[in-house]
Amino acid sequence: xxxxxxxxxxxxxxxxxxxxxxxxxxxxxxxxxxxxxxxxxxxxxxxxxxxxxxxxxxxxxxxxxxxxxxxxxxxxxxxxxxxxxxxxxxxxxxxxxxxxxxxxxxxxxxxxxxxxxxxxxxxxxxxxxxxxxxxxxxxxxxxxxxxxxxxxxxxxxxxxxxxxxxxxxxxxxxxxxxxxxxxxxxxxxxxxxxxxxxxxxxxxxxxxxxxxxxxxxxxxxxxxxxxxxxxxxxxxxxxxxxxxxxxxxxxxxxxxxxxxxxxxxxxxxxxxxxxxxxxxxxxxxxxxxxxxxxxxxxxxxxxxxxxxxxxxxxxxxxxxxxxxxxxxxxxxxxxxxxxxxxxxxxxxxxxxxxxxxxxxxxxxxxxxxxxxxxxxxxxxxxxxxxxxxxxxxxxxxxxxxxxxxxxxxxxxxxxxxxxxxxxxxxxxxxxxxxxxxxxxxxxx
Ligand code: NDP
Ligand code: 2IT
Numbered sequence: 208x209x210x211x212x213x214x215x216x217x218x219x220x221x222x223x224x225x226x227x228x229x230x231x232x233x234x235x236x237x238x239x240x241x242x243x244x245x246x247x248x249x250x251x252x253x254x255x256x257x258x259x260x261x262x263x264x265x266x267x268x269x270x271x272x273x274x275x276x277x278x279x280x281x282x283x284x285x286x287x288x289x290x291x292x293x294x295x296x297x298x299x300x301x302x303x304x305x306x307x308x309x310x311x312x313x314x315x316x317x318x319x320x321x322x323x324x325x326x327x328x329x330x331x332x333x334x335x336x337x338x339x340x341x342x343x344x345x346x347x348x349x350x351x352x353x354x355x356x357x358x359x360x361x362x363x364x365x366x367x368x369x370x371x372x373x374x375x376x377x378x379x380x381x382x383x384x385x386x387x388x389x390x391x392x393x394x395x396x397x398x399x400x401x402x403x404x405x406x407x408x409x410x411x412x413x414x415x416x417x418x419x420x421x422x423x424x425x426x427x428x429x430x431x432x433x434x435x436x437x438x439x440x441x442x443x444x445x446x447x448x449x450x451x452x453x454x455x456x457x458x459x460x461x462x463x464x465x466x467x468x469x470x471x472x473x474x475x476x477x478x479x480x481x482x483x484x485x486x487x488x489x490x491x492x493x494x495x496x497x498x499x500x501x502x503x504x505x506x507x508x509x510x511x512x513x514x515x516x517x518x519x520x521x522x523x524x525x526x527x528x529x530x531x532x533x534x535x536x537x538x539x540x541x542x543x544x545x546x547x548x549x550x551x552x553x554x555x556x557x558x559x560x561x562x563x564x565x566x567x568x569x570x571x572x573x574x575x576x577x578x579x580x581x582x583x584x585x586x587x588x589x590x591x592x593x594x595x596x597x598x599x600x601x602x603x604x605x606x607x608x609x610x611x612x613x614x615x616x617x618x619x620x621x622x623x624x625x626x627x628x629x630x631x632x633x634x635x636x637x638x639x640x641x642x643x644x645x646x647x648x649x650x651x
Contacts, residue, residue, distance in 0.1 A: 210247045211236050214256040225309025227527055231316050231552060232260055234559075234571075238634035241623045253650075255642065262315060264288040267308065268358040270336055272350040274343075284355050286334035288368055289315035292644035295366055296332030297322055297580060297587075299373030302380065304339045311335055313527070314373075317551055318580070320637030321573035324612050327584040332368055334359070340375050341492075352383035360388050365396040365590070371583050372401040374526065377447060377489075378413070382406075397590025400583035404595075409586035411601040412579075417451025417524070418602070419578015420549045422609035424520060425459060427568060428545065430617070436460035441518035441543075442479075443467045444525030445488050445495060448549040448576065452522050454481045465513040467525060468495050472513050477504035517541040524549030532557045539565040548572035563628065574616050574633040581608045 208216070218232045236243075236256065243250050250256060270282040285308060288296040298318040301311070311333050319331030338351050363370060372381055381401045388398050402408035411418070425435050438461040442449050445466040453463035462478045468488075473479070473495050480502055487497045499507035514521065514534035521543050523530045527550065535558035538546065545568040548554060552572060554562070562569045582605055589595055619639075620632030 209240070209244060210251045210256065211240050211243055214260060217257070218260050222309065222312070225312060227313040227552070228309045228316065230556060231313040234552075234556060234630065235316070235320065235634045235638070236260075238631040239638055241625070241631065242635055242638065253646075255645070258645065259290070259319075259641070260316070262287045262289045262312065263291060264362075265308070265312075266334075266359075266362055270338065270351065270355050270358070272347070272354045274347050274350075282336045282338040282351065282355075284334070284336045284358060285311045286359060286362060286368070286370070287311050287315040287332060288362075289331045289333070290319040290641060291330035292641050292648060293323060294328035294330045296368035297329035297371070297583065298331055298333040299335075299371045300376045300380075300384075301333070301335035301373040302338050302340050302375030303335070304337050306335045306337045310527075314551055317573050319641060320634060321577045322580055323637040323640045324574055324615065324633060325577050325581040325584060325608055326611060327581060327608075329580065329584050329587075332370075333373075334370055335373065335376070338375075340380070345379070348380060349383045352380050353387045356384045356387040357391065359384075360391045363388075363398055364392075364394075365398050365587070369397065369583070369587060370399055371580070372447065374446065377401075378403055397587050400586040402586070407586075407590050409582060409589055409601055410596065410598040411605065412582045412586055413447065414451040414454070415582035415605055416448045416549065416576050416579030417453070418455045419581065419605055419609045420448070420452050420522060420524075420547060420575050421455035421459060422578065422606050423570065423575050423613050424522075424545060424547045426610045426613045427547075427570065428520075430613075431568065433544070434460075438462070438519040439464060439517070440520045440522060441465045441513050441516050442522045442524055442549075443472070443513045443529060443553070444523070444550065445484060446525070448579070449522075449524035450481065450484055450488065452524055452549050453479050453484070456522075457481065461520070464518070465516055466495070467511065467513050471495055471507055471509045472511065473498055473505050473507055474513075474516055475502065475505040514538055519544050521546045522549050523553035525553065526550055527552045528555050530554040530558055532561060534558065535561045535565075538562070539567060543567055546570070547575040549576050551576065559630065563630070568627070568629075570616075570629045571633050573637060574612050574629060577612055578605050578609055581605060
């Protein structure tokens with residue numbers, strides 16, 4: 208059995224009931240065959256892949272909190288500190304009832320390669336809880352965040368591990384967590400990113416993931432002789448990533464015609480009204496039915512279905528495994544030219560393969576959604592120098608980072624004879640830097 212196959216088998220055996228983690232590992236290690244197979248004995252002797260797929264540290268803790276009626280609840284908190292070869296652990300905190308150790312591990316593993324691709328000095332980590340912020344009062348969310356941070360604060364720090372937002376964790380949650388960290392540690396430091404502008408946040412961090420996604424897509428389309436102007440873009444999700452992806456697509460002259468949440472989706476052939484979407488989702492925290500009620504051109508559908516709308520570009524921006532093989536077939540049949548992941552691992556392995564084999568340009572999230580964490584790293588830099596940069600300065604750095612990521616993954620794919628395979632390109636380019644740092648630092 209090849210070394211890669213041995214390690215994939217070990218990961219499945221040692222991490223039972225963690226299908227998302229298996230999926231993420233399989234995707235990466237399959238790409239790395241091109242590098243590993245040539246030098247199998249050296250990598251095997253160093254147990255390089257075993258070290259790569261095993262988190263440096265995994266924290267699981269109890270999070271008790273009291274609701275508005277006096278009832279006590281107990282959630283589980285997680286922080287997986289996956290790999291610190293190239294910098295302090297960095298990655299978001301997901302608050303969603305579906306969170307479990309396997310999901311946090313898949314996200315942490317992806318984050319290692321993503322953070323490497325940004326070119327910035329950040330290692331990979333991820334955390335979160337099965338707490339559901341939906342329907343909770345601000346006081347309940349604060350009670351949860353304070354309890355969560357009371358434990359987490361023992362393990363993080365501006366030079367150790369710097370968490371940020373993800374699904375269910377936005378500016379409100381980061382604010383409560385920052386306040387509690389400062390109170391417990393008596394340190395005013397850049398321990399979290401995605402902070403409010405009044406207390407150390409960076410301009411353009413809110414927009415960064417969605418904007419970065421479009422900067423990368425624009426560069427890729429340009430390199431394939433296509434412009435963004437006039438393109439129809441189908442987007443899933445209606446959260447932080449989706450909203451600013453749609454906004455930047457419209458600014459580039461394309462038309463974003465869909466969005467979705469966990470209960471339904473919107474088709475708005477006139478183009479999504481981003482200000483209205485922001486009002487419904489960021490301010491009122493309401494369902495998409497409210498968007499449809501306020502906009503004549505929009506149609507609301509229950510369930511899932513955005514991938515059935517004909518488009519040039521599809522951007523999955525909600526959650527993992529939301530673009531399935533039948534969706535991929537439908538996109539291809541409708542003439543879709545490009546799929547770029549705003550979410551982490553939204554496309555299943557078989558759907559990815561089908562899109563690639565059908566000639567659709569496909570960019571994996573670890574490359575295309577890296578603008579968020581890259582801008583978090585820029586927030587860390589600003590915190591360290593105790594300065595704030597202008598929106599234009601941060602945004603122009605973000606553009607350069609995304610353009611560089613595209614060319615790096617494109618070149619890595621070409622170097623290994625896989626021209627146009629950005630999955631292979633991203634995994635190899637991300638891996639090379641991490642491995643060279645791991646090798647230099649010895650067996651630790
Ligand atoms: P938000 O919480 O702001 O929004 C998530 C959106 O996806 C919501 O519209 C939500 O619907 C929908 N959604 C979440 N879970 C499900 C589900 N199980 N089924 C259907 N719809 C769902 O999160 P973000 O926009 O920040 O994150 C979206 C994705 O992007 C995630 O995969 C995240 O890991 C990834 N990402 C985020 C980055 C960031 O900077 N925020 C950076 C890089 C990647 P509802 O409103 O009903 O909950
Ligand atoms: O998946 C991701 O890259 C994020 N949720 C952002 C992480 C960060 O540290 O900004």
